[in-house]
Amino acid sequence: MDGCHLSRDKLQGDGEGCDLKTSDYLKKYGVRLKKHLGQVFLSDDRIAKRIVKAAELTPEDVVVEIGAGAGTLTEELAKTGARVIAYEIDESLAPILQERLSKYPNVELRFEDFLKAKNVPEGAICVSNIPYNITGPLMEKIIEWKFKRAIVMIQKEVGERILAKPGKKTYGYLSVVVQTFYEVKKLFDVSRSCFVPNPEVDSTVVDLKRKPVDLDFEKFKKFVSMIFAKKRKTLKNNLRPFLSIFEGVDLSRRAEQLTVEEIVELYEKWRRALECSRG
Numbered sequence: 204m205d206g207c208h209l210s211r212d213k214l215q216g217d218g219e220g221c222d223l224k225t226s227d228y229l230k231k232y233g234v235r236l237k238k239h240l241g242q243v244f245l246s247d248d249r250i251a252k253r254i255v256k257a258a259e260l261t262p263e264d265v266v267v268e269i270g271a272g273a274g275t276l277t278e279e280l281a282k283t284g285a286r287v288i289a290y291e292i293d294e295s296l297a298p299i300l301q302e303r304l305s306k307y308p309n310v311e312l313r314f315e316d317f318l319k320a321k322n323v324p325e326g327a328i329c330v331s332n333i334p335y336n337i338t339g340p341l342m343e344k345i346i347e348w349k350f351k352r353a354i355v356m357i358q359k360e361v362g363e364r365i366l367a368k369p370g371k372k373t374y375g376y377l378s379v380v381v382q383t384f385y386e387v388k389k390l391f392d393v394s395r396s397c398f399v400p401n402p403e404v405d406s407t408v409v410d411l412k413r414k415p416v417d418l419d420f421e422k423f424k425k426f427v428s429m430i431f432a433k434k435r436k437t438l439k440n441n442l443r444p445f446l447s448i449f450e451g452v453d454l455s456r457r458a459e460q461l462t463v464e465e466i467v468e469l470y471e472k473w474r475r476a477l478e479c480s481r482g
């Protein structure tokens with residue numbers, strides 16, 4: 204079959220058959236890909252189209268893309284008419300992005316590290332194929348910037364952790380932190396053969412919808428790290444310095460057995476007690 208095979212649940216590519224636009228641009232500008240920046244680029248714009256379709260963008264929306272790469276996804280976002288702010292840390296990609304995107308006045312390119320970005324519009328929609336080597340810190344940034352929705356392509360195994368329910372082996376810190384702030388849904392898997400170069404892993408596209416939750420994120424992260432510090436130990440063990448706060452609470456379970464709501468309830472108890480003790 205020519206090109207990437209499209210199926211309902213999984214998009215597969217056959218490498219050579221995929222649209223070579225991305226490779227052509229890289230060749231034209233002599234750009235060498237940087238593994239340490241997680242540079243695996245979509246080589247099939249049908250996947251970019253499918254991601255953008257799922258986002259249901261309108262010209263009134265503000266979209267933030269983390270890691271524009273060679274602009275395959277950015278160009279599809281631009282076509283929706285939404286205001287697109289695309290971050291890219293690697294300035295050597297500027298000639299490609301400028302050639303591909305200069306015809307779209309609704310696109311703003313920001314050549315900076317998204318992890319250090321200061322003026323990200325709060326409450327925007329994030330649509331990104333994110334660099335896999337920094338998925339954890341980027342997910343935390345997505346929460347901090349209060350994106351109202353985030354449609355992100357991530358490594359399949361990380362997707363499983365984000366989507367995991369209590370009692371599953373993959374349920375842990377990342378599942379709890381993300382699911383506290385977002386309703387999470389899997390959209391579809393993408394085969395490794397749809398990227399240049401082919402990564403060693405498959406990908407998943409997940410859809411995150413912001414919940415009306417207002418928590419002190421820094422404190423919450425600290426609490427969740429603490430209860431998952433020794434994953435196989437009970438809450439009693441992990442919360443040892445604070446046992447007096449939890450008198451009368453059953454701490455015989457492990458954090459991985461608790462729902463997100465139960466964890467938020469314990470966190471609120473802990474936070475209130477610490478605030479009271481400080482007067």
Ligand SMILES: C[S@@+](CC[C@H](N)C(=O)[O-])C[C@H]1O[C@@H](n2cnc3c(N)ncnc32)[C@H](O)[C@@H]1O
Binds near residue numbers: 291
């Ligand atoms: C997985 S590639 C995706 C590229 C493109 N969006 C696509 O789908 O083909 C991730 C991109 O993020 C960029 N990147 C890595 N770390 C970054 C950071 N801290 N801030 C902004 N961009 C970053 C990389 O240079 C790379 O271009």
